[in-house]
Amino acid sequence: MKISKKIIDNLKKGGVDFYLSVPCKLLANMIDILEKDNDVYYSAVPREEEGMGICAGAYLGNKFPCIMMQNTGIGNSVNAIVSLLQLYQMPVVFLISYRGTPGEPVGAQGGMAKITEDILQTLRIPMLHCSSENDLEKISTFSKHAKVVESPVAILCDFNLMKDDK
Amino acid sequence: MNRFDLLNKIQNILKDNLVICNIGLPSQELYKINDQPNFFYMLGSMGLSSSIGLGLSLSQNKNVISIDGDGSVLMNMNTLATIGNRAPSNYTLLIIDNGSYGSTGDQRTFTDENTSLKDVAIGAGCKNVVECSGDETVNALNKAIDDKDNSYVIISKINSGNVKIDPIPINPITIRDRFRKFIGIVKYL
Numbered sequence A: 001m002k003i004s005k006k007i008i009d010n011l012k013k014g015g016v017d018f019y020l021s022v023p024c025k026l027l028a029n030m031i032d033i034l035e036k037d038n039d040v041y042y043s044a045v046p047r048e049e050e051g052m053g054i055c056a057g058a059y060l061g062n063k064f065p066c067i068m069m070q071n072t073g074i075g076n077s078v079n080a081i082v083s084l085l086q087l088y089q090m091p092v093v094f095l096i097s098y099r100g101t102p103g104e105p106v107g108a109q110g111g112m113a114k115i116t117e118d119i120l121q122t123l124r125i126p127m128l129h130c131s132s133e134n135d136l137e138k139i140s141t142f143s144k145h146a147k148v149v150e151s152p153v154a155i156l157c158d159f160n161l162m163k164d165d166k
Numbered sequence B: 001m002n003r004f005d006l007l008n009k010i011q012n013i014l015k016d017n018l019v020i021c022n023i024g025l026p027s028q029e030l031y032k033i034n035d036q037p038n039f040f041y042m043l044g045s046m047g048l049s050s051s052i053g054l055g056l057s058l059s060q061n062k063n064v065i066s067i068d069g070d071g072s073v074l075m076n077m078n079t080l081a082t083i084g085n086r087a088p089s090n091y092t093l094l095i096i097d098n099g100s101y102g103s104t105g106d107q108r109t110f111t112d113e114n115t116s117l118k119d120v121a122i123g124a125g126c127k128n129v130v131e132c133s134g135d136e137t138v139n140a141l142n143k144a145i146d147d148k149d150n151s152y153v154i155i156s157k158i159n160s161g162n163v164k165i166d167p168i169p170i171n172p173i174t175i176r177d178r179f180r181k182f183i184g185i186v187k188y189l
Helices: A003-011 A027-035 A049-060 A078-086 A108-124 A133-149 B003-014 B025-034 B049-059 B070-075 B078-086 B117-123 B135-145 B172-183
Strands: A019-020 A041-044 A065-070 A093-098 A127-131 A153-158 B018-021 B039-041 B064-069 B091-096 B129-133 B152-157
Touching: A003 A027, A003 A065, A003 A093, A003 A133, A019 B049, A027 A041, A027 A065, A027 A093, A027 A133, A041 B078, A049 A078, A049 B049, A049 B172, A093 A108, A093 B078, A108 A127, A108 A153, A108 B064, A127 A133, A133 A153, A153 B172, B003 B025, B003 B064, B003 B135, B018 B025, B018 B091, B018 B172, B025 B039, B025 B064, B039 B172, B049 B070, B049 B078, B049 B091, B064 B070, B070 B091, B078 B117, B091 B135, B117 B152, B129 B135, B135 B152
Parallel strands: A019 A041, A019 A065, A065 A093, A093 A153, A127 A153, B018 B039, B018 B064, B064 B091, B091 B152, B129 B152
Antiparallel strands: none
């Protein structure tokens, strides 16, 4: 819970006040925290691409949105990222559980893991890679950066960082 | 009645509300009929008009109308479930259902065969689902806007067919900023 709490605290410190998620077991603690938090909006959504649309609308309405998802969700969302969030220069934080990184027990997750950073790089999306607890301190500044550059940004949280967050 | 006729008919309702308008001909036709700063024209991301409008209605109190099409809703049908569970009372989804992919040459969609978006929306948990003719759409929209306690999904069944029209000449950042200025967020324009 310590890691998840730290992530949410830093996102909130960065101004993020609107959260969506497509669940992942590594995100479960964060979802629990957000469901009990009356200061921010939280909802689950069925699919990441749709979440990009809801985040775009939330930004138009003066919220600072974050969508939490597995790295697989980036694959589901490429057109929405490029032809909506980037076309209109909308700041949105992607909080990504980085499945398929070392420690991952499910071999099939390795495929998307291999290309996740390449996709984000191709999309020119600024990335913050969190592999240790110290990295989490950077999340608030990095989130604010999304607003400054009017762009989506991606925070990648490694499997091993999240897996023991009881 | 085709989409252009319908948009003409409802323009006086649209101009007083925040409108998210579907990519392609719907946006181009609306722009030609009566361009307004409170109209957000989609220039990409087919399928997401319903979702953008939902996010907007959850974030501020003004009424929001998402103008969507049957082809676009079929592309992002999961969002009907999100709407059915999360839409606030200031949200109206207007699906202009002409049974065809208008912007790409009027190929038939599945709503012209076996699929009923009304049944899908009800099954997805949407509460006030109205299927009506083009002529009845004005009343349905007015009712949805006047009702301060409920969100609505209106499926307006019209004929296919488009008018000859140019792409929207304003750039995306202008669309974004004048829209946010209308809401009262952007001060620098």
